[in-house]
Amino acid sequence: MGAPIPTRGRAGQMGYAGCPEAQASSYSRYSGWRWNGFDHTRCPGQRTLRARIRIGLNARAQETTLSTQHPHAITTLDTPAPKVPAALPGTVADYVHQALAARTRQSYQDDLQRFLNWGGTLPCSAEQLATYLATHGASHAPATLGRWAVSLGRAHTTLGYENPARSDLVKATLRGIRRQRGCAQRQVAPALRDDLLRMVATLSDSPRDVRDRALLLLGFAAALRRSELVALTTADVAFDTVGLTVSVRRSKTDPEGRGRRIGIPRARGPICPVQALETWLARALLLPGTPPLGPAPLFRPINKHGQISAQALTGHAVAVIVKQRATAAGLLAENYSGHSLRAGFCTAAALNGAPYWQIRKISGHRSHAVLDRYIRDTQLFQDNPLNQLF
Numbered sequence: 098m099g100a101p102i103p104t105r106g107r108a109g110q111m112g113y114a115g116c117p118e119a120q121a122s123s124y125s126r127y128s129g130w131r132w133n134g135f136d137h138t139r140c141p142g143q144r145t146l147r148a149r150i151r152i153g154l155n156a157r158a159q160e161t162t163l164s165t166q167h168p169h170a171i172t173t174l175d176t177p178a179p180k181v182p183a184a185l186p187g188t189v190a191d192y193v194h195q196a197l198a199a200r201t202r203q204s205y206q207d208d209l210q211r212f213l214n215w216g217g218t219l220p221c222s223a224e225q226l227a228t229y230l231a232t233h234g235a236s237h238a239p240a241t242l243g244r245w246a247v248s249l250g251r252a253h254t255t256l257g258y259e260n261p262a263r264s265d266l267v268k269a270t271l272r273g274i275r276r277q278r279g280c281a282q283r284q285v286a287p288a289l290r291d292d293l294l295r296m297v298a299t300l301s302d303s304p305r306d307v308r309d310r311a312l313l314l315l316g317f318a319a320a321l322r323r324s325e326l327v328a329l330t331t332a333d334v335a336f337d338t339v340g341l342t343v344s345v346r347r348s349k350t351d352p353e354g355r356g357r358r359i360g361i362p363r364a365r366g367p368i369c370p371v372q373a374l375e376t377w378l379a380r381a382l383l384l385p386g387t388p389p390l391g392p393a394p395l396f397r398p399i400n401k402h403g404q405i406s407a408q409a410l411t412g413h414a415v416a417v418i419v420k421q422r423a424t425a426a427g428l429l430a431e432n433y434s435g436h437s438l439r440a441g442f443c444t445a446a447a448l449n450g451a452p453y454w455q456i457r458k459i460s461g462h463r464s465h466a467v468l469d470r471y472i473r474d475t476q477l478f479q480d481n482p483l484n485q486l487f
Contacts, residue, residue, distance in 0.1 A: 198352065208248035220253055223264035230267070234274045243271060284470075286432035288419070288441035289448075293317055295426035296419075297368060304380060304403045309418055311377035312396050314370035316415070316438035319343050319359045320460040323415040323435035332392035334374065339363065341371040350463050357461050381405055443468060 197205075213219070217229055226249060230242050250262030261267060288296070296313055300306035316326050325345050335342045340362040347354045363371045374395075381397070394409030416435035423437075424430040439460065446456045453465060462468045478484075 204244070205248045205251060208245050209252050212245070212249055217249075219256070220258040221249070221261055223261040223266045226261045226264075227266045227270040230270050230274065234278065239271070239275045239279055242274060246271065285434045285437050285440065286429075287444040288313075288317065288423075288433060288437040290441075290445050292423075292426070292428060293438075293441060294368060295428065296422040299422065299425040304405070305399050307373075307377050307380050308396060308399060309422060311370075311373040312410075312415065312418060313422065313438065314368070314373045315343070315361075316435075317442050318361045318370040319345075320439045320442040320456075321345070322349060322439055323412040324349065326415055326435075326438075327394070327396060327410045327412055329395040330392035331378070331395060334395065336371065336375060341374065345461065348461055350461060359459050 209219075212221075212229060215229060215232075217225060221229075226246065230246065233242060233245075246262040246267060250260040253260050253262075286292075293313060297310055300310045312326065315321070316323075321329075325348050328347070329343070329345075333344045333346065335344075340360060343359045343361065344356060345351075345359065346356045348357075351357070361370055363369055378395075393407070396410045396415075397408060398406040398410060398414070400406070412435060419433050419435055419437055420430040423433040443456055443460055446459075453468065456462075457465075457468060460468065
């Protein structure tokens with residue numbers, strides 16, 4: 098079977114070269130995957146069927162191309178042709194497209210491209226998928242391999258093929274990899290209260306430092322994910338004499354936008370998240386690059402001249418800021434990330450004796466499962482039965 102040939106086809110154009118079987122309906126959209134038809138452009142001596150899979154509905158999305166030997170079949174595997182439904186109405190297709198988060202669609206695309214570059218085919222047999230996973234068993238984490246299996250299985254079911262990831266062979270292969278190479282999931286260090294105070298103590302009154310002080314304190318006090326932090330706008334915060342109300346309109350665990358409101362009281366001491374944000378907003382409005390009349394992103398890039406951009410910071414920028422400030426405070430930067438602020442609040446609240454429901458009210462955790470990891474780690478020595486034995 099020929100090796101994968103990555104190409105970029107001409108959008109909307111397909112050639113059939115006398116192959117009636119290839120003239121099947123060429124367009125379907127499901128959960129972020131897009132089937133885009135056939136293209137017979139090889140010489141008559143060796144026709145090649147190119148099954149182009151496009152991830153997402155964006156016309157500029159990257160395309161991946163699968164090359165298989167053909168006279169009138171999609172692959173050399175003994176597999177029936179996919180059932181490609183008729184084109185969906187535009188509004189239906191748009192809503193189906195939104196059923197998956199953009200990052201999930203991108204992950205599916207990357208996982209499929211990796212598989213094709215390795216020499217995989219679509220559809221593939223359970224033996225081929227198991228071989229693919231076993232080949233990477235020594236170089237990739239079991240969790241990563243499990244995600245690959247899910248992505249490739251989704252590609253098959255979307256195109257009407259049987260999902261090889263559900264076979265006993267593939268499941269047994271993944272179990273064997275986990276038993277041999279399984280390890281605890283890496284967790285970043287939580288930025289606890291003292292760690293946060295050390296970071297803030299290094300900051301001055303420069304525009305960048307004023308922004309970072311507000312970002313660090315608000316991210317901790319509201320237990321925000323970095324994606325939630327950078328999505329906040331001036332319309333999402335409200336100040337009063339008691340404190341600050343933050344409205345998180347959408348989050349990783351709330352894709353449908355039910356939202357949650359978080360109250361942050363004014364602190365009695367000199368380190369106050371509410372005051373830090375008020376100072377940053379006042380500074381942002383006074384410097385060049387004032388925000389537009391409508392809601393503006395709370396946290397925005399600042400260039401070397403102190404000018405504030407109109408665009409929002411990215412989630413990656415939050416992680417970089419946390420690492421930079423951790424380094425300046427004498428902490429080991431590799432142990433910290435953007436998630437350290439959220440983890441720091443949950444851990445500190447648990448250490449302070451806050452009950453589950455109060456922590457979840459702020460953090461937005463849907464269940465105790467994830468939150469329980471923070472609390473168990475902080476209570477290893479509390480009510481320990483060994484305390485009464487020695």
